Amino acid sequence: MRASATHRWTRGLLAAAAATVTLALAGCGSTAPSGPGGPPTSASTGASTATSPVISTTAMGTGSSGSGSLSASALAPDGSGSTDAAPVEQDLTGRIKEGVESGCTVLVDDAGTVLANLIGFDPTGVDVSGVVTVSGSFNPDLMTTCQQGRPFEVTTVRAG
Known part of the structure; x- marks a missing residue:
């Protein structure tokens, strides 16, 4: 019985760690404006589209x-x-x-x-x-x- 409880605890811990990594990586995605006044959309190319003003x-x-x-x-x-x-x-x-x-x-x-x-x-x-x-x-x-x-x-x- 003890091995089963330990196994469930380990599986739960691994699932929580995987979810945390997935959320952290999802937060690294960049956004690019869809147009003037429009909401941002997800950029999939990874290329930077932001510019600085002169x-x-x-x-x-x-x-x-x-x-x-x-x-x-x-x-x-x-x-x-x-x-x-x-x-x-x-x-x-x-x-x-x-x-x-x-x-x-x-x-x-x-x-x-x-x-x-x-x-x-x-x-x-x-x-x-x-x-x-x-x-x-x-x-x-x-x-x-x-x-x-x-x-x-x-x-x-x-x-x-």
């Missing part, structure tokens, strides 16, 4: 107090949402701060909002204690351990 950023002038602002809008170049275009060089103005993760540097606006995660930032020869203008381009495909801001590949940094 960000157009314009730095505003700075006053005598050294404060600056940034205007940004998410627009696709052709209105389709495609981001196959080459990165656009742009200027961001703000203050340099250390990120919360070790080795991460971010650019923040006057309110403390993170504008960008600065990749390749070299402070040599630049006074970064005040407002700076950073030139470069956003690279949303870049992998980083910094959890603040979108990756921004820096080409130049200048004070003010």
Whole structure:
């Protein structure tokens, strides 16, 4: 009698484990929108259909107090949402701060909002204690351990 109870318990445990694995794998399926305003449908090809918007950023002038602002809008170049275009060089103005993760540097606006995660930032020869203008381009495909801001590949940094 004992072997039968153990056998049933083992079968039940295996069935529960199989159901858990099946549900976990089902949750890994991706979805793709069926059209504008339509409900998502299951994608069976495994190919990614999601795209990121191209960000157009314009730095505003700075006053005598050294404060600056940034205007940004998410627009696709052709209105389709495609981001196959080459990165656009742009200027961001703000203050340099250390990120919360070790080795991460971010650019923040006057309110403390993170504008960008600065990749390749070299402070040599630049006074970064005040407002700076950073030139470069956003690279949303870049992998980083910094959890603040979108990756921004820096080409130049200048004070003010």
